[in-house]
Amino acid sequence: MDNISIITTHFYDFDWMRVWAKKIHENTEAWKIKEVLIINQDRCEDSRRLLEKIYPGARILQYPRNEEQFVHRGHDHAAVLNLAIGEATGEYICLFDSDCHPFSKNWLSICEEILQSHDAIVAFDQFRFLVYSMQLSHPCFMVLRSEHVTIPLLFDAGFPQKRYDTGRLIGRQLEEAGNKVFYAKPSGCFRNFYGEIYLDSIYHHGQGSYAGGDDRLSRQIGYRHRFFKNVVVKKGKYNINDFEYLQFKAAAVKNYGYMKYLSEIPAKLLGKLFHNHQHNKE
Incomplete structure (x- = not known):
């Protein structure tokens, strides 16, 4: 090729x-x-x-x-x-x-x-x-x-x-x-x-190009996008260590509040179930 x-x-x-x-x-x-x-x-x-x-x-x-x-x-x-x-x-x-x-x-x-x-x-x-x-x-x-x-x-x-x-x-x-x-x-x-x-x-990354664009696009950029963009762009990594994991959790609570953070858990579980399902099929 x-x-x-x-x-x-x-x-x-x-x-x-x-x-x-x-x-x-x-x-x-x-x-x-x-x-x-x-x-x-x-x-x-x-x-x-x-x-x-x-x-x-x-x-x-x-x-x-x-x-x-x-x-x-x-x-x-x-x-x-x-x-x-x-x-x-x-x-x-x-x-x-x-x-x-x-x-x-x-x-x-x-x-x-x-x-x-x-x-x-x-x-x-x-x-x-x-x-x-x-x-x-x-x-x-x-x-x-x-x-x-x-x-x-x-x-x-x-x-x-x-x-x-x-x-x-x-x-x-x-x-x-x-x-x-x-x-x-x-x-x-x-x-x-x-x-x-x-x-x-x-x-x-996802929504990585929306900064500076139409409001409908820029509104999609949240704390997760910014946090992990920093890891990729500035650190050149695609994983996080335990300290970075705690930093991310702190950012989640700071940006969303504790109750709203908890409300995200079902979506995360659904995503993990999908990945596990695909892995088992393969």
């Missing part, structure tokens, strides 16, 4: 972009990458120049706002992905959210092994499975082949229904076109308190 076009989308938060660029460089053999495409959703020249410094040699893409998607979603991530995959020139197209990156050099060899028996890899949307009992894809991580673009793949399929946010129907579109799709199921990170691990080698 070489001749890869890697695509990511930048939303306001340069901390994540710096980590993303560093991890791509550290964990991916350079000769396998044909090009890196970064979609600049800030849509300003200062951001373009900074992105060029963060990942020298990357093509910085910028598209007009899709106002209809902004009205319904507060962003137009789906619209720009529809356009960006059409600009990719590699044999393979690898999509990452800016807060999703490989932390192991094994990520590409794992993908190569999967692609021996499958045509594409998509991240499995665990949240929507729990809420809607539906198998949907998540755009944080995908590996596609160049010929898939002409199916065509539509990241805004199902818009504006909430359950069909950006890229949730990409897996189905691939399957309906006759492709065998591997849904990469996540495991929990940070003792199952935050984040997701895909293919034992790729970390996804």
Whole structure:
């Protein structure tokens, strides 16, 4: 698996972009990458120049706002992905959210092994499975082949229904076109308190790009997001020690209050049951 076009989308938060660029460089053999495409959703020249410094040699893409998607979603991530995959020139197209990156050099060899028996890899949307009992894809991580673009793949399929946010129907579109799709199921990170691990080698933070965006997005950033972002971005870790665990518990009580913190326990148990169920099935 070489001749890869890697695509990511930048939303306001340069901390994540710096980590993303560093991890791509550290964990991916350079000769396998044909090009890196970064979609600049800030849509300003200062951001373009900074992105060029963060990942020298990357093509910085910028598209007009899709106002209809902004009205319904507060962003137009789906619209720009529809356009960006059409600009990719590699044999393979690898999509990452800016807060999703490989932390192991094994990520590409794992993908190569999967692609021996499958045509594409998509991240499995665990949240929507729990809420809607539906198998949907998540755009944080995908590996596609160049010929898939002409199916065509539509990241805004199902818009504006909430359950069909950006890229949730990409897996189905691939399957309906006759492709065998591997849904990469996540495991929990940070003792199952935050984040997701895909293919034992790729970390996804979640809501990592929402800082500075539409109020509907920035409101989703809570104390857990900030606490564990600090661990990943500043410490370069994907686990916590006992002292950090106590710090997190203290932050939970401080930010939510004791009773509201207790109210989160059922959701956490549900998540753990899901992970255990998936593990037992495998």
